[in-house]
Amino acid sequence: xxxxxxxxxxxxxxxxxxxxxxxxxxxxxxxxxxxxxxxxxxxxxxxxxxxxxxxxxxxxxxxxxxxxxxxxxxxxxxxxxxxxxxxxxxxxxxxxxxxxxxxxxxxxxxxxxxxxxxxxxxxxxxxxxxxxxxxxxxxxxxxxxxxxxxxxxxxxxxxxxxxxxxxxxxxxxxxxxxxxxxxxxxxxxxxxxxxxxxxxxxxxxxxxxxxxxxxxxxxxxxxxxxxxxxxxxxxxxxxxxxxxxxxxxxxxxxxxxxxxxxxxxxxxxxxxxxxxxxxxxxxxxxxxxxxxxxxxxxxxxxxxxxxxxxxxxxxxxxxxxxxxxxxxxxxxxxxxxxxxxxxxxxxxxxxxxxxxxxxxxxxxxxxxxxxxxxxxxxxxxxxxxxxxxxxxxxxxxxxxxxxxxxxxxxxxxxxxxxxxxxxxxxxxxxxxxxxxxxxxxxxxxxxxxxxxxxxxxxxxxxxxxxxxxxxxxxxxxxxxxxxxxxxxxxxxxxxxxxxxxxxxxxxxxxxxxxxxxxxxxxxxxxxxxxxxxxxxxxxxxxxxxxxxxxxxxx
Amino acid sequence: xxxxxxxxxxxxxxxxxxxxxxxxxxxxxxxxxxxxxxxxxxxxxxxxxxxxxxxxxxxxxxxxxxxxxxxxxxxxxxxxxxxxxxxxxxxxxxxxxxxxxxxxxxxxxxxxxxxxxxxxxxxxxxxxxxxxxxxxxxxxxxxxxxxxxxxxxxxxxxxxxxxxxx
Numbered sequence: 001x002x003x004x005x006x007x008x009x010x011x012x013x014x015x016x017x018x019x020x021x022x023x024x025x026x027x028x029x030x031x032x033x034x035x036x037x038x039x040x041x042x043x044x045x046x047x048x049x050x051x052x053x054x055x056x057x058x059x060x061x062x063x064x065x066x067x068x069x070x071x072x073x074x075x076x077x078x079x080x081x082x083x084x085x086x087x088x089x090x091x092x093x094x095x096x097x098x099x100x101x102x103x104x105x106x107x108x109x110x111x112x113x114x115x116x117x118x119x120x121x122x123x124x125x126x127x128x129x130x131x132x133x134x135x136x137x138x139x140x141x142x143x144x145x146x147x148x149x150x151x152x153x154x155x156x157x158x159x160x161x162x163x164x165x166x167x168x169x170x171x172x173x174x175x176x177x178x179x180x181x182x183x184x185x186x187x188x189x190x191x192x193x194x195x196x197x198x199x200x201x202x203x204x205x206x207x208x209x210x211x212x213x214x215x216x217x218x219x220x221x222x223x224x225x226x227x228x229x230x231x232x233x234x235x236x237x238x239x240x241x242x243x244x245x246x247x248x249x250x251x252x253x254x255x256x257x258x259x260x261x262x263x264x265x266x267x268x269x270x271x272x273x274x275x276x277x278x279x280x281x282x283x284x285x286x287x288x289x290x291x292x293x294x295x296x297x298x299x300x301x302x303x304x305x306x307x308x309x310x311x312x313x314x315x316x317x318x319x320x321x322x323x324x325x326x327x328x329x330x331x332x333x334x335x336x337x338x339x340x341x342x343x344x345x346x347x348x349x350x351x352x353x354x355x356x357x358x359x360x361x362x363x364x365x366x367x368x369x370x371x372x373x374x375x376x377x378x379x380x381x382x383x384x385x386x387x388x389x390x391x392x393x394x395x396x397x398x399x400x401x402x403x404x405x406x407x408x409x410x411x412x413x414x415x416x417x418x419x420x421x422x423x424x425x426x427x428x429x430x431x432x433x434x435x436x437x438x439x440x441x442x443x444x445x446x447x448x449x450x451x452x453x454x455x456x457x458x459x460x461x462x463x464x465x466x467x468x469x470x471x472x473x474x475x476x477x478x479x480x481x482x483x484x485x486x487x488x489x490x491x492x493x494x495x496x497x498x499x500x501x502x503x504x505x506x507x508x509x510x511x512x513x514x515x516x517x518x519x520x521x522x523x524x525x526x527x528x529x530x531x532x533x534x535x536x537x538x539x540x541x542x543x544x545x546x547x548x549x550x551x552x553x554x
Numbered sequence: 555x556x557x558x559x560x561x562x563x564x565x566x567x568x569x570x571x572x573x574x575x576x577x578x579x580x581x582x583x584x585x586x587x588x589x590x591x592x593x594x595x596x597x598x599x600x601x602x603x604x605x606x607x608x609x610x611x612x613x614x615x616x617x618x619x620x621x622x623x624x625x626x627x628x629x630x631x632x633x634x635x636x637x638x639x640x641x642x643x644x645x646x647x648x649x650x651x652x653x654x655x656x657x658x659x660x661x662x663x664x665x666x667x668x669x670x671x672x673x674x675x676x677x678x679x680x681x682x683x684x685x686x687x688x689x690x691x692x693x694x695x696x697x698x699x700x701x702x703x704x705x706x707x708x709x710x711x712x713x714x715x716x717x718x719x720x
Binding site: 030032033034036064066068071073105106107110117118119121122123124127129146148152154179181183184195197235237240242244271273275276277278279280281282284308310311312314315316317339341342343354357359401409441443446447448449483485486489513515516517518551552553554 | 577579590613614645646649654655656657669670671672676679696697704707
């Protein structure tokens with residue numbers, strides 16, 4: 001509580017400083033913000049594995065208030081978890097000011113004091129970000145400075161501690177990053193068809209000593225206190241061609257996630273492609289080896305990550321295509337992804353009157369080779385760079401979007417997914433899933449829209465009591481949604497595991513949107529599953545009851 | 555504690571009382587599709603209205619909205635002079651596919667990347683799609699979240715009202 005008072009006081013002082021620094025401030029400044037409240041009830045349902053909510057109602061809520069006046073801005077965020085929604089870490093329980101900052105954003109200098117988010121390159125050595133739906137927030141509390149001495153050059157520096165639910169982690173994070181755009185720096189290059197940007201960063205974390213025993217408990221590990229990670233990157237394009245690459249390297253970082261080995265880490269990410277109007281082709285490759293980088297070495301959960309390793313599988317949104325999502329394995333993985341989009345022009349035989357959009361995507365992710373060298377306190381393993389070992393995930397999917405008439409639009413998707421349960425951290429056989437989705441939109445009147453969605457998934461996954469994965473089996477789903485203009489919608493859906501599995505999940509939803517305000521109420525059963533955003537995932541337990549959500553921006 | 559809170563509330567209330575339409579922040583760093591860092595002040599349309607649409611490659615309604623507007627964009631531009639600026643909030647996972655996605659869908663819009671989501675936070679965007687209309691002075695005069703087929707009509711109606719000085 002004392003802490004909260006201090007936070008409120010600080011935020012108040014920051015706001016005040018902003019006002020008094022510029023007497024015109026109150027007149028010239030603006031207060032904006034947003035609020036979101038999510039609630040859920042659930043009763044016991046032993047078939048789907050839902051537990052009763054003892055509190056009756058679970059609530060997550062947050063409000064951001066932002067004050068802006070010219071180059072000055074300040075903000076606070078209030079969060080309350082009374083008690084946290086299912087799937088959110090119980091350590092979130094409570095309420096208070098989670099986030100507060102003051103910042104100056106000039107043309108060549110930006111400074112932020114307080115909490116902030118930041119990313120160097122692709123985030124492979126540093127990414128402080130938040131995702132409210134994942135309950136993931138690794139904001140840094142400290143200082144951030146960015147300098148742009150000349151057009152085309154940006155140098156950033158950050159330091160601070162990371163958010164750990166309602167506390168701040170013990171480890172210190174320090175980082176610098178520079179990015180140079182040749183076309184802005186070199187005058188004769190300004191109009192060139194070739195665009196080149198290069199960048200590089202370095203991040204170091206400090207953590208004090210602790211006692212971790214080696215595999216032979218007579219020895220205590222000699223832990224490094226300062227650990228560095230660096231990366232270099234390139235962004236190059238020439239007309240329709242583009243190439244992006246980043247390589248990151250991390251020093252010896254024995255931690256609980258790599259079982260306290262002293263092997264150095266590395267990661268490589270490459271993306272290359274060609275695109276023109278109506279057509280694009282893109283290929284991505286990635287290799288990650290021992291790149292878990294946290295500001296506290298003994299932390300196992302979702303918090304205190306300093307870096308972020310992007311997943312290179314497609315992020316699906318249809319229910320069955322996202323039933324078995326891929327989660328990045330930062331300890332070691334390699335993968336490839338290809339993506340082709342093509343728009344068949346209108347007025348052609350295949351394109352018809354309105355044209356047809358085609359989208360083909362495929363990815364394959366495997367483990368890396370590991371030759372065991374020893375346990376805790378040793379190098380751990382050796383690995384040859386180009387050798388994939390063991391399948392984690394394969395996804396081939398094809399999507400066709402077609403406007404059939406003024407009133408009817410159709411989207412058909414086929415997906416083939418092979419999934420290794422080891423990526424979710426439990427045993428089980430690799431299984432194969434075929435998914436077909438048909439999504440039809442019918443304009444009843446110019447503003448009233450009826451939507452049907454039908455999905456089927458055939459799977460050779462088999463329900464096993466020991467694992468108790470209720471997603472197993474073959475599924476059917478139907479959804480009908482009616483939109484009374486963009487303001488009001490009602491939808492009814494059912495997901496039914498008709499073979500080898502468990503459960504029937506119906507849901508009724510009602511939503512109201514007015515400008516930037518949205519209210520949604522749902523009643524029904526929620527399948528236990530996994531929500532993933534950007535390759536980071538959260539387990540969602542089954543529920544049977546009422547959900548509601550309110551969000552607004554002002 | 556109470557006094558501080560009170561003050562805070564008062565100050566906020568005062569600011570509200572005086573607040574005109576909030577302006578779009580013009581000092582947030584975004585990335586252009588060719589990898590160059592730019593300030594949000596590049597979002598301009600010579601005193602004519604601007605539509606800002608926050609979207610992501612993986613967001614179905616966002617893609618529906620931007621595809622639907624593609625079909626009528628030329629007419630909209632001729633009629634009202636409006637310009638649509640699409641802000642992608644894709645993170646490192648899909649950011650490198652934004653340009654292929656824009657080209658593959660044949661979108662005629664000005665597109666910027668907001669990978670660190672600074673602009674998204676500054677504009678108080680909670681979910682995508684979230685669409686804003688700015689007047690000639692860069693003030694936010696209308697905003698809307700979510701998309702269903704046909705709601706682009708409401709969007710252009712609002713732009714028309716603005717152009718006709720209503």
